[in-house]
Amino acid sequence: MLTIHTADEGGAVAVEGARIAGTGTLLELKQRFPVARVRSWPGALGPARIHEGPLPDAPSPRERIHAVLKSGATAVLEQYVDSPELRSAAHRNDVQILPHPTAADEGRADLAVFDENGECIATVCAGRLLHRRR
Helix, strand or coil, X not given: CEEEEEXXXXXXXXXXXXXXXXXXXXXXXXXXCCCCEEEEECCEEEECEEECCCCCCCCXXXXXXXXXXXCCEEEEEHHHCCCHHHHHHHHHCCCEEECXXXXXXXXXXXXXXXXXXXXXXXXXXXXXXXXXCC
């Protein structure tokens, strides 16, 4: 499904599957992709982060990965993914495991929306909305 994500701060990103299909203003993308669903977010829309330190503590590998997603990150560094269970949880959620921070797939639809305090409102990982603050 084609989705256009936009936010209060301006700009929009069209997402098709796991890839970015286009960027521009909301008006430009609506003209280019007239059948796309539009998701409007409060805050600032931008690329997702790379979590560069140890993963947050949590009771399970799934919850550790979810804590990363809640921070607006969709990638972690390989050196901190220290168990098969953690690696599996990352793969199930399409979280990239990178050998170094510059190895992220730039065409992948990894987006995050942050409020005025820098808190993550929503995280889109490989085109899927995996975190949304209520």
